[in-house]
Amino acid sequence: MEKHKKRWGDRWDGYRLRNLDPVHVMMPYLFGKRTENEAVLGEVMDLTEVDKYLAAKNAQNPSFKYTWFHFISAALAKAIYLRPKMNWFIAGGRFYERKEIQVAFNVKRQFSDDGTESMAKFIFDPEGESPMEQVHSYVEKFVTKVRGENASVGVDDALKALSHLPRFAWRLLTWTLRKMEYYGIYPASLAADDPCYSSVYISNLGSIKMNADYHHLFNCGTISFFVVIGEKKMRPFYKEDGSYELRNTVKLGLTVDERIADGYYFAKTLRLVRKFFDHPELMDLPANAPIEID
Numbered sequence: 001m002e003k004h005k006k007r008w009g010d011r012w013d014g015y016r017l018r019n020l021d022p023v024h025v026m027m028p029y030l031f032g033k034r035t036e037n038e039a040v041l042g043e044v045m046d047l048t049e050v051d052k053y054l055a056a057k058n059a060q061n062p063s064f065k066y067t068w069f070h071f072i073s074a075a076l077a078k079a080i081y082l083r084p085k086m087n088w089f090i091a092g093g094r095f096y097e098r099k100e101i102q103v104a105f106n107v108k109r110q111f112s113d114d115g116t117e118s119m120a121k122f123i124f125d126p127e128g129e130s131p132m133e134q135v136h137s138y139v140e141k142f143v144t145k146v147r148g149e150n151a152s153v154g155v156d157d158a159l160k161a162l163s164h165l166p167r168f169a170w171r172l173l174t175w176t177l178r179k180m181e182y183y184g185i186y187p188a189s190l191a192a193d194d195p196c197y198s199s200v201y202i203s204n205l206g207s208i209k210m211n212a213d214y215h216h217l218f219n220c221g222t223i224s225f226f227v228v229i230g231e232k233k234m235r236p237f238y239k240e241d242g243s244y245e246l247r248n249t250v251k252l253g254l255t256v257d258e259r260i261a262d263g264y265y266f267a268k269t270l271r272l273v274r275k276f277f278d279h280p281e282l283m284d285l286p287a288n289a290p291i292e293i294d
Contacts, residue, residue, distance in 0.1 A: 003099075013098060013188070017095040024259070028095075033219045042253050043254065045250050049277065050277055073135045075276040078291075079276070081288075091222050100124075100199075101199050102199045104223075107143055118146040125287060134287065196220050199223075200223070206229050209231055214228065226256075228254075230253065254270075
């Protein structure tokens with residue numbers, strides 16, 4: 001993200017957006033909380049080219065395989081970089097542009113009823129290597145760490161310690177943290193591994209054979225964008241003559257805070273994401289490479 005000189009009114013995690021039109025200035029006060037301003041979109045993505053792309057990369061026999069989750073995470077991070085309003089958030093009645101592009105998701109230690117989860121947060125580096133390699137390297141290191149014996153990561157230890165507090169202490173603590181969030185003085189150390197302080201939260205429900213098109217936003221934190229990945233399945237794609245062919249697909253359920261941009265902006269962002277699915281090799285370009293939206 002572009003770095004700015006800090007000004008009065010900026011937060012530790014975002015630059016305050018000034019010179020907005022009067023409608024946007026009033027939105028946080030007129031339209032209620034984040035969860036009352038959800039716009040929900042469902043997009044079926046053709047995985048034909050992505051499958052070929054992943055097969056080619058995995059043919060090189062990497063020790064940690066490339067997956068369609070890596071690809072989707074990289075595509076979303078790149079889309080946010082190219083479409084900066086997708087990285088806006090509202091806090092304390094004001095609009096901000098997040099200073100970093102942060103992709104959050106959960107990693108299950110074991111696929112069982114009792115398996116615990118760890119919260120991961122990948123930070124996209126516009127000056128770094130390609131989006132695909134950034135995501136792949138991060139996930140490999142994180143998964144290896146959390147699935148190790150007795151491993152604990154980031155916020156996990158803090159949550160374990162706080163879980164033993166009595167109820168009155170929890171009420172006081174959460175009230176205090178919400179006030180601190182409103183005034184932009186929420187502890188950065190607590191937010192560092194908190195997925196509610198991210199550009200986008202990805203829930204890979206397809207990995208557990210679950211289909212869901214929607215996940216709500218959160219009023220806590222600053223996140224404005226949530227993506228649910230459904231289960232891969234064959235779907236018909238119809239041609240002009242009425243015939244069809246079955247293709248491997250995945251459905252993405254996207255929930256956004258509609259106050260951060262208008263419908264045209266969201267639609268153009270989706271066209272960019274769809275272009276990445278049609279041309280997955282774009283994920284191997286330098287992280288900051290410009291890409292035209294058809």
